[in-house]
Amino acid sequence: MANGRVVHTADRTIGSRQLAALLPAEVLARPGYRALADAVRILILDGRIALHVRLPAERELAEAVGASRATVTGAYDLLRESGYVRSRRGSGTWTELPEGHRPVGAHAILGAGGYNVDGDPGIDLAIAAMGAPEAAFADAVARAAPRLPEFVRQPGYHPFGLPALRTAIADRFTRRGLATRPEQILVTAGAQQAFALVVSLLCQPGDRVMTENPTYANALDALRHARLRTGSIAVSDAGWDLEIAESTLRQTVPRLAYVIPDFHNPTGALMPQEQRLRLLAATRRTGTWLVVDETIADIALDVPAPAPTASLAPRGGADHVVTIGSLSKTHWGGLRVGWIRATTKMIAELTAVRVAADMTGSVLDQLVALPLLEGLEQSLPERLAQLRAQRAALVASLERHAPEWSWQVPPGGLSLWVDLGEPVSSALAERAAAAGVHIGRGARFGVDPGTFEHRLRIPYTLPADRLDEGVRRLAAAFHDGVPLPSAVERPHWVA
Secondary structure: OOOOOOOOOOOOOOOHHHHHHHHOOOHHOOHHHHHHHHHHHHHHOOOOOOOOOEOOOOOHHHHHHHHOOOHHHHHHHHHHHHHEEEEEEEOOOOOOOOOOOOOOOHHHOOOOHHHHOOEEEEEOOOOOOOOHHHHHHHHHHHHHHHHHHHHHOOOHHHHOOHHHHHHHHHHHHHOOOOOOOOOHHHEOOOOOHHHHHHHHHHHOOOEEEEEEEEEHHHHHHHHHOOOOOOOOOOEEEOOOOOOHHHHHHHHHHOOOOEEOOOOOOOEEEEEEEHHHHHHHHHHHHHHOOEEEOOOOOOOOOOOOOOHHHOOOOOOOOOOOOEEEOOOOOOOOOOOOOEEOOOOEEEEEHHHHHHHHHHHHOOOOHHHHHHHHHHOOOHHHHHHHHHHHHHHHHHHHHHHOOOOOOEOOOOOOEEOOOOOOOOOOOOHHHHHHOOOOOEEEEHHOOOOOOOOOOOEEEEEOOOOOOHHHHHHHHHHHHOOOOOOEEEOOOOOOEOO
């Protein structure tokens, strides 16, 4: 797949034109060997070029990018020296990761928990999620324990989810304004599995899909691994560009559109009701499945929590809407409980796909999730108050340590989408990692390569003192008089 999308081919080869289409325009305009090597490295790190894929021959790539063969040779030499490719005589040049580097999609998770891979203390600003609310979690475990005996005498397979939990999820949708029956709910192992199941059922390799730009990085990974062609809806500080979205829908008629209208990840923006109505109508006209990710919908810090987007559709007009959510942001990412809300027919079809992958979800996790979900309205205010305080602490730290950066304070969500003023996000993230700070560079959230290099996503999910120390280290790396390091050629430094 080209034009800024993923290349994940069955024969493990990427053509010269495919690779050229993935490169940023500035690299094609002035194809120096270091810039070319750095661009390819970022494509490998971001997963746009899969691992163990054969790169084009030097002469072919030189012709495709309008460079000399010596330029491509120099770029490949740099990539080999830094461990991002390997060459075998008579076999070609293949992508890989250097020793100690982590695979795309797992880089943040492997560094989570406040420690670096080597065990040294670190600050995790890569994952926008909090630890579990200890008192509520302990109470939920205590309430789940007496119910275990009635389940352990059974085989334990509940592919649709525990009936009581499906009912609780359906009831909560109904209270929020979207009438829902338990048969319309599939319990999943988190929202990421929910999205992967929907994509697996509805899409075939090569299908067109539409997503926001920027958007949730792991959702992009799922679309890339499914080998889908991605169009985008721009989301800026001013919100969604619905005119472009409607035009894209008319012209490309995508199979699926994925959106996060509630405190969007990573920008924190909240889609106005008028735009939701337009999106519902436009996707219905084109026959496009609309997948609404509500994982962060309850993290409403300054405004009331929004009603489900599907509830805004006229009667019978939301059958094309699939809503996904989970407890990972309101409670704990370690509790792998999410859900899909759709028509009963689609739920049955999704369950068949799910059974082929993992048969059923964890009964224990679902038993713990049930009291947490039933008590959400009572426990959430304290959680939101904590996030408001940490958001204020992050803003104060940024004002103190990096006043030249800019950001907008979102009405909800878990992070700030910070503008660095310079396209140095990836280099800054690597340098920060050396200082023990893990951070989500802007390019991870972009549909196209090289985009959002001036942005960082900084969550406010840590205590105030850890946030301040993390920002201090980030700012020190940014402000250091020595320019930011090139991630390809570490002994050399580039701005």
